Every structure is written in C-alpha cells, then in structure tokens.
Amino acid sequence: MTYCVGLRLNHGLVFMSDTRTSAGVDNFATSKKMFSWTVPGERMITLMTAGNLATTQAVISLLEERSKTKEERDPSILQQETMFQVARLIGATLREVIDxxxxxxxxxxxxxxxxxxxxxxxxxxxxxxFLIYPQGNFIEITADTPFFQIGETKYGKPILVRAYDPDMSFEDAVKLLLVSFDSTVKSNLSVGLPFDLQVYSSDSFTQGKTLRIDENDHVYCAISQGWGDALKDAFQQLPTYRL
Known part of the structure; x- marks a missing residue:
C-alpha cells in the first residue's frame, strides 16, 4: 500500500509520499514514489504514484525515456504547453501500460x-x-477540494480536513502532513517511513526544497509524540457522558 498527498496553498504546492511497498505481511521494501521534471524558469512537474509497482515504474520509465530521447520526444512531458495537457499525457501513458x-x-x-x-x-x-485514475481520466484540484490523497487515505484525512488553511505557511503545511502521515503509519503496517517531501513556491519554476524524513528525524519524532500526548489531553478535557 501507499500514502501520498498533494496539497495546494495560496503561495505554492506541497507534496509528500511514503516509500514502503509490500507483497504480504512479511515482505516489505522501500521504493521511491515521488518523481520530478524541471526546466528552470519554464516548468516544474512532480508525480506521486500508488498501486501496482510494476505499472507505476513502467509509467515513470516511459515518461522519463520520452523526455530524454530526441527522436521520441513527441509526446513528451517537457513539451506539453499546460498542466492540463500534462495530466492528459500521464493518463494516456497509464492507460497504455495497463492495457x-x-x-x-x-x-x-x-x-x-x-x-x-x-x-x-x-x-x-x-x-x-491533478488526480489521475487508472482509466486515464482525471480531476483537478479546486478551492473546495484543496488536496488530493492516493493509497491508504482514510486514516490521515481527518486532520487534513480539520486543520488545512490555504494561507498557512509551508512550515505549518509540512507539520500538518507529518501528523497525517504519522496517523496513517500508526494505523496501517503497509505505510511506512521514510517520507519524501517537496515544497514548491509559486512562479519559481525550480524543484524547490526536497528532503527525505526518516525515523531518526528529531522534528518528526517530536511531532509524533506531541500529537499523541495532545490527543490524550484533549480526550480528558471532553465532557463525560453520564449513564
């Protein structure tokens, strides 16, 4: 299984993915699920994948190959004129691989x-x-749906729904995502560290800040412990239902 989130703020985008892959309860591995293409000053495109690993790796390989081989750069992810066209190309490539x-x-x-x-x-x-489905069709993020999740989504969604603010800083957005991912890790063995993170500032057209967060990251450890303690404190402060 997988957990990936793409979140839009008023001043940019934040992407986070886990790296765990599984083929049964006793067969776990680590595999990258976030990939980027950048033409400085002109475009920045990031993909995160969930589902069958052979399928997703084939899609990424095709997109990468067609972006590098001069004779086969049509269609290329680096030649599409809009992000809508990029989404169409990715959807068609995904459908091609599955078929x-x-x-x-x-x-x-x-x-x-x-x-x-x-x-x-x-x-x-x-x-x-954009969120791209196995059938190749897709939907675009909106003000009413400001983030997309793929993979094991249910455990990490409540905190995103309650705490997201489009004006929040990148730092707060990353903290929000870490709480969401920590809640998912605590609930499902098929999602795990390390996490890949990318922060993109609007109109920068660069890959932006990227890093990998592992189990030794002191900020993540503090957030994980602090969130657990805060939930316990909040629970104790709620009114008791007298029977």
Whole structure:
C-alpha cells in the first residue's frame, strides 16, 4: 500500500509520499514514489504514484525515456504547453501500460491498476494538481477540494480536513502532513517511513526544497509524540457522558 498527498496553498504546492511497498505481511521494501521534471524558469512537474509497482515504474520509465530521447520526444512531458495537457499525457501513458499488461481481462486490470497525483506549474499558468485514475481520466484540484490523497487515505484525512488553511505557511503545511502521515503509519503496517517531501513556491519554476524524513528525524519524532500526548489531553478535557 501507499500514502501520498498533494496539497495546494495560496503561495505554492506541497507534496509528500511514503516509500514502503509490500507483497504480504512479511515482505516489505522501500521504493521511491515521488518523481520530478524541471526546466528552470519554464516548468516544474512532480508525480506521486500508488498501486501496482510494476505499472507505476513502467509509467515513470516511459515518461522519463520520452523526455530524454530526441527522436521520441513527441509526446513528451517537457513539451506539453499546460498542466492540463500534462495530466492528459500521464493518463494516456497509464492507460497504455495497463492495457499492454493486462489485455481485456477485468480481474487482471484491477490487479495491475494504479493512480497518480501530478502537480506543478508551467510558465503562463498557475500552480495546480491533478488526480489521475487508472482509466486515464482525471480531476483537478479546486478551492473546495484543496488536496488530493492516493493509497491508504482514510486514516490521515481527518486532520487534513480539520486543520488545512490555504494561507498557512509551508512550515505549518509540512507539520500538518507529518501528523497525517504519522496517523496513517500508526494505523496501517503497509505505510511506512521514510517520507519524501517537496515544497514548491509559486512562479519559481525550480524543484524547490526536497528532503527525505526518516525515523531518526528529531522534528518528526517530536511531532509524533506531541500529537499523541495532545490527543490524550484533549480526550480528558471532553465532557463525560453520564449513564
């Protein structure tokens, strides 16, 4: 399983993904799920993947290959004029990989399915994020839906819904995501550290701040412990329901 979140603020975008992959309760591994393409001053595109690992790796490999080989740069993720066109290309590539792998078998298609969060900015457009489904169709982030999640979403969503503010700083947004990810890790063994983080400032057209957060990160450890203690304190302060 996987947990990835793409979040839009008024001044930029924040992406975070876990790195755990699993093939059963006794077979865990670490694999990167966040990938970026940058043309300084012109575009920055980030993808996060969830689902069948073979499918997602094939999609990333195709996008990477077509962005580097001059003779095969059409279609290329680096030639699309808008983020909407980028989302269409990624959706078509995902559909291509699934169809080639599975043929017409519905059960096999479900086994090899995947979903992708794609976000970034191309010069002339605004920073945005898309959620791309296995069928190749997609939706765009809005003011009413300011973040997208893929993978194991249910445990980390409540804190995002309650605490998100589009005007919050990048630092507070990262803290919010760390609480969301910590809640998911505590609830599901198939999601785990380290976490990959990327912060993108609007109109910068650079990859921005990127880092990997592991179990030894002192800020993450403090947030994890502090959130647990705060929940216990809040629970004790709630009124008792007398029976």
């Amino acid at each position: 080639e792998t599975t043929g017409d078998g519905q059960v096999k298609q479900e086994q090899f399915s995947a979903s992708i969060i794609a976000g970034g900015q191309i010069k002339g457009g605004k920073p945005t994020i």
